[in-house]
Amino acid sequence: MDKFDQAIIQALREDARQSVSAIAERANLSRSAVSDRIKKLEQTGVIRGYQVLLSESQKEGVSAYFEIQHKCPRCADVVHVFQAIPEVLTCHGISGDMDLLVYVHAPSMRRLHEIREYIDTHTDIIKIKTHVVMSEWINNLGS
Amino acid sequence: MDKFDQAIIQALREDARQSVSAIAERANLSRSAVSDRIKKLEQTGVIRGYQVLLSESQKEGVSAYFEIQHKCPRCADVVHVFQAIPEVLTCHGISGDMDLLVYVHAPSMRRLHEIREYIDTHTDIIKIKTHVVMSEWINNLGS
DNA sequence: AAAAAATCCGGCAAATTGCCGGTTAATGCA
DNA sequence: TGCATTAACCGGCAATTTGCCGGATTTTTT
Numbered sequence: 001m002d003k004f005d006q007a008i009i010q011a012l013r014e015d016a017r018q019s020v021s022a023i024a025e026r027a028n029l030s031r032s033a034v035s036d037r038i039k040k041l042e043q044t045g046v047i048r049g050y051q052v053l054l055s056e057s058q059k060e061g062v063s064a065y066f067e068i069q070h071k072c073p074r075c076a077d078v079v080h081v082f083q084a085i086p087e088v089l090t091c092h093g094i095s096g097d098m099d100l101l102v103y104v105h106a107p108s109m110r111r112l113h114e115i116r117e118y119i120d121t122h123t124d125i126i127k128i129k130t131h132v133v134m135s136e137w138i139n140n141l142g143s
Numbered sequence: 144m145d146k147f148d149q150a151i152i153q154a155l156r157e158d159a160r161q162s163v164s165a166i167a168e169r170a171n172l173s174r175s176a177v178s179d180r181i182k183k184l185e186q187t188g189v190i191r192g193y194q195v196l197l198s199e200s201q202k203e204g205v206s207a208y209f210e211i212q213h214k215c216p217r218c219a220d221v222v223h224v225f226q227a228i229p230e231v232l233t234c235h236g237i238s239g240d241m242d243l244l245v246y247v248h249a250p251s252m253r254r255l256h257e258i259r260e261y262i263d264t265h266t267d268i269i270k271i272k273t274h275v276v277m278s279e280w281i282n283n284l285g286s
Numbered sequence: 287a288a289a290a291a292a293t294c295c296g297g298c299a300a301a302t303t304g305c306c307g308g309t310t311a312a313t314g315c316a
Numbered sequence: 317t318g319c320a321t322t323a324a325c326c327g328g329c330a331a332t333t334t335g336c337c338g339g340a341t342t343t344t345t346t
Binding site for chain 1: 152155156158159160188189190191192193194195196197198206207208218219222223225226227229231232233234235236237238239243244245272273274275276277278279280281282283284
């Protein structure tokens with residue numbers, strides 16, 4: 001993983017469907033060298049594949065972030081609420097005004113609202129801010 | 144979005160770097176027809192771009208969320224700032240006060256601060272709220 | 287029903303790719 | 317150090333792919 005590989009990956013991050021020639025020009029390498037390197041990056045598993053990025057509306061379901069503020073002395077005591085919700089993908093304790101940032105992906109807006117109400121029923125939770133995801137610009141998580 | 148577009152997108156989902164000819168064969172259409180359809184899907188915004196899927200890098204380091212508020216008429220004009228930062232894992236347009244929620248994973252706090260400063264130099268960006276991830280309670284993203 | 291628009295196809299020139307041998311640089315070993 | 321081995325790079329060539337165009341066909345509009 002030298003600077004050439006870095007440059008190649010950087011180029012592919014911006015547009016995975018561009019010609020090897022174009023990448024080679026940016027990386028200051030011959031096209032065959034870049035071609036070989038990409039092949040190797042694929043074979044060694046550094047590159048797992050290439051994905052098309054669709055506008056959020058084309059995907060089934062709704063994604064959202066919940067900002068959570070609670071009054072539990074320890075976060076751990078409230079996390080089990082989110083562990084019980086299968087739609088929750090991540091839950092992070094963060095710095096700032098709010099305590100937790102929860103990322104969910106629900107099959108429908110109705111279900112999303114249901115989840116929000118379910119969270120709201122818990123008395124330890126003081127405040128919920130909902131942020132519906134309207135567009136996905138970058139996703140390098142690989143799921 | 145008829146069944147042909149569906150087939151094209153399905154093919155691109157499996158491998159975004161394959162020839163239009165290969166897609167055309169799967170979709171039972173001529174190459175030029177598929178080429179035109181892809182171009183239209185890109186122009187109408189259904190297809191936002193193409194990304195390379197990388198294997199998860201190192202687990203050590205610092206994660207953080209940036210809440211971003213900007214003054215660009217279109218989000219797309221500001222997104223390239225984040226595409227240029229390899230540490231950026233996701234970038235979502237969200238509802239609420241702020242416009243974008245950016246998730247990053249940096250190898251060190253120093254580097255994280257560097258990224259924040261780099262984002263700050265961009266004049267289109269009005270406001271940045273940084274939330275350092277202090278604990279990860281749930282991660283069902285698969286990698 | 288006629289006109290307009292959209293979609294499709296196939297052909298051709300230009301661009302890209304895969305593959306090959308030849309050259310150079312890096313590495314290993316006596 | 318000297319030499320062999322490996323790895324990486326380059327450029328050329330044939331095959332494939334792409335972009336673009338005109339013309340045919342279908343769909344929509346008036």
